Amino acid sequence: MDDMQVAFCPFCGKHLIRLTPFCCFCGRSLAFLNAIAHTEEPAVPGTSGDGPDLLQQCIKYFHEGHSYDVIVDMMSSLHGVNISLRSLKSKLNGAGLYRRKDYSSTNAIIRAIRLELRGPGQLFGYRTMWQVLKQKYNLRVKRDRVMNLLRELNPRGCERRARRRFVRRTYHSMGPNYMWHADGYDKLKPFGFALSGCIDGFSRKVLWLTWGPSNNDPSVIGHYFLSCVRNLSLVPMRLRTDCGTENGIMAAIQCTLRHHHRDYYSGASSHMYGSSTNNQRIESWWSIFREASHRIRPSRTASCPGGELYYLPHRFDSRDCGFQVEQTQLDAFPEAHLTRAPCGDANMQEYLDLAMESNQLQKAEDWQSATELYLKLKEITRL
Known part of the structure; x- marks a missing residue:
């Protein structure tokens, strides 16, 4: 298979214009396709009932724990090889394999x-x-x-x-920018606010917390990631997300930016898929975000300056694990130049701007005026 042939991603099924190391839609590694393309199709092993291929297959099923009867049935059904029970035992015994003797040391x-x-x-x-x-x-x-x-x-x-006790796992991190945890927050979607956030696993610094009309568009999530990388001028050692389709482009960008590095987690290993419930760092922050929505009275004695864990890791016997990235590398991605209307629809944005102009409404400057503007526009447009 060369780059001019038609190719499809075996994971998401999207059409690929050319064969690249990573799928630009789902972010999965496609390096094995190049290996398959340059490898001849292996010959089909014989089914004569004899030979090293037969013995190796029997040994494989033996080590998997199958009984003798099951091995005979599997060889007949899956490989078209008819072998008797006595012949099977003879071959395995000749290889030094027994069920009830010659136990390991x-x-x-x-x-x-x-x-x-x-x-x-x-x-x-x-x-x-x-x-x-x-x-x-x-x-x-x-x-x-x-x-x-x-x-x-x-x-x-x-x-x-x-005693039926659970063993709690311990979270390990080498320092800031060792692992970024990204996820979306859908609880405010009924009100038109789709949140996307990312947190550093070591320092728990919120790297971005952005709202928009959608947090399901892979291009939008990729734009958030590129904006954060551009502001920090570095890319994390690893990135962890759930298996949602909105994270495909972000995962591909992460793997591409880390492709030329030579550390253990370079390339495809720099991104980690996992269930949303196991992405504990960002899930824990969403819980705090949801519970800390009440009002508290100000305290003059409260002092909690932030940034020490992230910017001064040497004070905590750690180090910065991020990799420097050039701005020109980020400009190569189309998501870096993404522009969208604040409400997600250009026609709707034009209608809202006209409603503000007709009713002499000013743009919000703080969250109180933004709340009032939101309620007034909702009443005017009856949406």
Whole structure:
């Protein structure tokens, strides 16, 4: 496949004029398409019932935990290879694979369990750990043996699981601009205010909080992101969003700006998709934003200056993780020059301007006058 051929994104299905490293619609990496285009189609393995391909497939199903009968059925149904149960056992035994003998050494099992306990495996019970040891590490071990070893190596975890206690995860950040969390806020959409916000995960500095007629347009969200990057003259090490279509262009811009870097999170790894509920930094701020809408009396003794965590990370044994970006790089994106009417519709904007002129209404200068203007225009236009 060359750049002149018709191409489609396998994730969003959009037509691509040319094959690029990232989809300009959904932001997913398309590097594998180039590899497929320059790779010959592999030959179909034989189905004669013999050969290394057959043995490797049987070994694969064996390590996945399938029983002998299921392996025979899968070889017949999926690969068109008819093999008897006795022949299957003979081939697996010849490869040194048995169900109930030649168990793995205790040291190998302990090393694998300790490796899993360093990550999400600390939440596993002995049944899940037993499956992981078989499928991931190809170890042959009894389930009771895993239960006893897990009780010795992770006694606190076993106690918490017995008491049905949750393990709270810890948020880790290397410094400001290590991770930006972006999301939209739809609670005020019935009133015509679609909010979009982004927060720095380390310092919790609000990078942008912008309202507009829509927060579902990918071009608008991309424009917000480019404006923030232009103001700060840097791009974050990582960006986290939910899987909404409005984040596609922003994700593509982030990956493109980080494509030429050489760190661990460069290129496609610089953007992270996740569920909206797990994007805790921005979701927590939306909760504070919603709950802190009441009026409080002023206090002369209250002092809470901001910006120290973000601008002075060395005072907190941290560092700035952002990457400098040239302004000319940002001008290459069409979203950098996006212009839209404040209400989202040019005809509606013209109608509202005419209504203000006819009723001698002035533009708002503060939030009180903006509220009055909004209510008057709503009454005049009956919208």
